[in-house]
Amino acid sequence: MSSIELYLSDEVIYNVMGEASAKGTWEKLEKLYMGKTLSNKLTLKDQLYRLKMEEGGDVMAHLNDFSLCIIDLIWVYVKYKEDDKELLLLRSLQNSFRHFQTTL
Numbered sequence: 001m002s003s004i005e006l007y008l009s010d011e012v013i014y015n016v017m018g019e020a021s022a023k024g025t026w027e028k029l030e031k032l033y034m035g036k037t038l039s040n041k042l043t044l045k046d047q048l049y050r051l052k053m054e055e056g057g058d059v060m061a062h063l064n065d066f067s068l069c070i071i072d073l074i075w076v077y078v079k080y081k082e083d084d085k086e087l088l089l090l091r092s093l094q095n096s097f098r099h100f101q102t103t104l
Contacts, residue, residue, distance in 0.1 A: 003022060004016075004022050004025045004026060004029070005025060012029075015028065015029075015032055016028045016029060034075055034076070040076055041073075041076050041078055044069070044072050044073050044076060044078070045073065045078065047069055047072075048066075048069040048070070048073065048088065049088070051065060051066060051069060051092045052092055052094070053092055053093050053094045053097075054094065055094050055095070055096070056094075057094065062092070062093075063089075066088075066089055066092060070085060
């Protein structure tokens, strides 16, 4: 049993039983849950497009959330040009950052 399997629920562990290594378990989990299906891509894109920084929220936490959305999309082969990512990030900031958006 790999160390990864210690943290899996009974429903999930059933899908990876028989894997001899942690690497094999991880790859099986990626196939199951990080599928590159159209549905998964659309869900991840929707999460990115709906991402909004809360008024008074932490900027660094928001930047981290934004980066994680982009990384998740890269895993399913969705790529954005740098200027598109910049626009998405600016649009996700709270209204108090409008002056910053206008300056750029």
